[in-house]
Amino acid sequence: MSSIQSTVFMALQTNDDTRPIIEALQRDNPDAVVHRLPAMVKIDAPRRLVLRRSTVEEILGTDWDLQSINLNLISLSGNVDESEDEMILHWNR
Amino acid sequence: MNTQDTRRPTGKKLSLKEKYALMTRGLGWDTSYEPMDKAFDQLGLEGIKIHDWDKWEDPFRLTMDAYWKYQAEKERKLYAVLDAFQQNNGHLNISDARYVNTLKLFFTGITPAEYNAHRLFAMLGRQFPGPGAAIACQMQAVDELRHVQTQIHSISQYNKYFNGLHDHTVMNDRLWYLSVPKSFFEDAISSGPFEQIIAISFALEYLLTNLVFMPFMSGAAYNGDMATVTFGFSSQSDEARHMTLGLECIKFVLEQDPGNAAIIQRYLDKWFWRGYKVLGLVSMMLDYMLPKKVMSWKEAWEIYFVQNGGSLFNDLSRYGLRMPKYWEQSVAEAEHLSHQTWNAFYNFSGAAAFHVWLPSDEDMAWLAEKYPNTFDQHYRPRIEHYRKLQAEGKRYYNPSLPMLCQTCQTPLIFTEMDDPTRTSHRQLEHDGDTYHFCSDGCRDIFAGQPDKYVSAWLPAHQILQGNCVEPGAEAAGDPGADALRYFHVVAGQDNLDYEGSPDEANWLRWKGLDKTPPAAAA
Secondary structure (H helix, E strand, C coil): CCCCCCEEEEEEECCCCCHHHHHHHHHHCCCCEEEEECCEEEEEEECEEEEEHHHHHHHHCCCCCHHHHHHCEEEEECEEEECCCEEEEECCC | CCCCCCCCCCCCCCCHHHHHHHHHCCCCCCCCCCCHHHHCCCCCCCCCCCCCHHHCCCCCCCCHHHHHHHHHHHHHHHHHHHHHHHHCCHHHHCCCHHHHHHHHHHHHHCHHHHHHHHHHHHHHHHHCCCHHHHHHHHHHHHHHHHHHHHHHHHHHHHHCCCCCCCCHHHHHHHCHHHHHHHHHHHHHHCCCHHHHHHHHHHHHHHHHHHHHHHHHHHHHHHCCCHHHHHHHHHHHHHHHHHHHHHHHHHHHHHHHCCCHHHHHHHHHHHHHHHHHHHCHHHHHHHHHHCCCCCCCHHHHHHHHHHHHHHHHHHHHHHHCCCCCCCHHHHHHHCCCHHHHHHHHHHHCHHHCCCCECCCCHHHHHHHHHHCCCCHHHHHHHHHHHHHHHHHCCCCCCCCCCCCECCCCCCECCCEECCEEEEECCEEEEECCEEEEECCHHHHHHHHHCHHHHCCCCCHHHHHHCCCCCCCCCCCCCCHHHHHHHHHCCCCCCCCCECCCCHHHHHHHHHCCCCCCCCCCCC
8 A cells, every 4th residue: 555645536628517517526525626727627535526416406407417427527536436316436445 | 039128117217227237238148059268268368267247347337328429429529629620720829839749749659559449449349258348348449449530630630731740650650769659559459358458448548548638638728729639638538437447347357356466466567667658758748848838747647646546556455456566666757757758859850750849948947847856957958058059050969779678669768767877778688689678667577478579579670670661662771761761751841850840930931920031032
């Protein structure tokens, strides 16, 4: 094991589709850190990051299909657990 | 076929999990008149044991219908941007024409690698008896082909206006520095199926592609290249899925049998180092070739390898895996990698299909800030020396052919980390011959499979043996001129310094910056 503090991340394209997603991530993950780089936004969190469909829908005021994240997702790290309702990135250690 | 499918709950929409299960299970090929191990004949060769293929799962639970839907939407977005880019002369909006040289390297080095990845996954899908794994490989084979095509379409607009982009497939086969990424993929594709998937899905995709597609593509956006950032992120959105599969695959293999861990660790050690050696080219793209810089190689390596890779190996330590061998050396080398790589291209720019230049004062201030431990001490004096020689009309070119590493095929251009004045050079005897290596990592890889690497096609050796002559052409007798023609590099147009190149002259003219008086009546 290395002495690195385990971090998961999700990187999204900078566009109007991802604004509510980033807001939902911030709302549901108080420890998340948002880095804004040219054309992309990288969201880091210690060990675990959850994206909830219900939070995105609340912000959007309409239905949202979680699988459509595939259109704007640039990269991620961590074990992925996805259902219709949430996508969780996590490290077990 | 049984039409009364009792697994399906009536009157209820299928959940993602149920849909994925139905779309990937029961699709396997159970042979009837030949044993399974004859139909899947490469599976047993590596000593990896798989007891239950049904345990393989795609965590995105992507089914074919969803796959086509989202991929079609990605394509529509991409091509709308490409139309806009063409119609609005997007190539004139980049930060500087020097930037296009990163695309020349990308297009000749990485795009053909995507095509090799397509071939690899098409073959790999045939080798795995588990339908989950076979479907994942099929999707990835289609993804990789999409990447090749979208990259060719995106870059074709640049090919109309800039030199060096005209023949990426021949260049990939023949150009000396492109044998580094080419040999990486050929090494992978000639391995057993599990080694292939560890090499590409795990070592390359999970540990290393972030370095190309995140800081470099973000840099493309920062330099005004709308076309490249769009194809880059469109590709990388597939890579997010590939990486996840890479991680799932490694967990699947490790959970199947405790004996698998030692084999996987050996593959990881090898492929981490093989991949890292290819990334030397990316380091100089970030530090030297982007006119407007986003992030240094050292910062990128810290974020995407040390932090991200460290987290990953923390997680995998429960299976007994450790960080890949020599990873600490890669961190120490991050202080030097881009400076030494760019220096080599400055020395050998006569034989390259892109232009080089010396960093400006502003560039050097940035490099000194990003590399406080090494730049002013070791690399600024050399650049200033080159600058002085250039001002005196004595621009330095290295007249020799470099010695190449037998494993990664990189010229021996790097130094010992504890002594930046001494070239890093390792040797090994095998069957009465001496072989040369750039590093301990490459020497170890050779020692593990010497019979594979003795057959490497090393460009410098081939040139000296007279094997690099354009087929059907008369040899000029000058190996350098013959080799350029063989590479399909047009001398005086595609190679040498940016300053004084046709690319520079065109750019200055298009941007209204040309200060030279028009030539007297021609």
